[in-house]
Amino acid sequence: MIQKILGALDIITAVLIGFAENLPREIIAIGGLYLIVKGAVFLLQGDKISLADLTIGIYMIFLSTGNNYMIISIITIAFLAQKGVVSIFS
Numbered sequence: 001m002i003q004k005i006l007g008a009l010d011i012i013t014a015v016l017i018g019f020a021e022n023l024p025r026e027i028i029a030i031g032g033l034y035l036i037v038k039g040a041v042f043l044l045q046g047d048k049i050s051l052a053d054l055t056i057g058i059y060m061i062f063l064s065t066g067n068n069y070m071i072i073s074i075i076t077i078a079f080l081a082q083k084g085v086v087s088i089f090s
Helices: 002-018 025-044 050-063 070-089
Strands: none
Touching: 002 025, 002 050, 002 070, 025 050, 050 070
16 A cells, blocks of 8 residues: 555656646655655665665755756656556556
8 A cells, every 4th residue: 555655656756857847946845855755764674776766856856946957857757657657556
């Protein structure tokens, strides 16, 4: 159950990155903090892929300052969306 919730939150976070230029910066920063906390918690439990969550969270904090690198955003959206879908359907 928690896996499906976290998967849905990953998809929501991917959408936040996609619409970052049109959303308040605080919302983007909250999404980044969510990924940083989630990444740190699961990284401490030994899940190596959570390093990607941590890195994307840091990128989202950077994104909330108004700096947007489209190719990085596309890669992070694709990663989070596929991870979310896999989490929901597995």
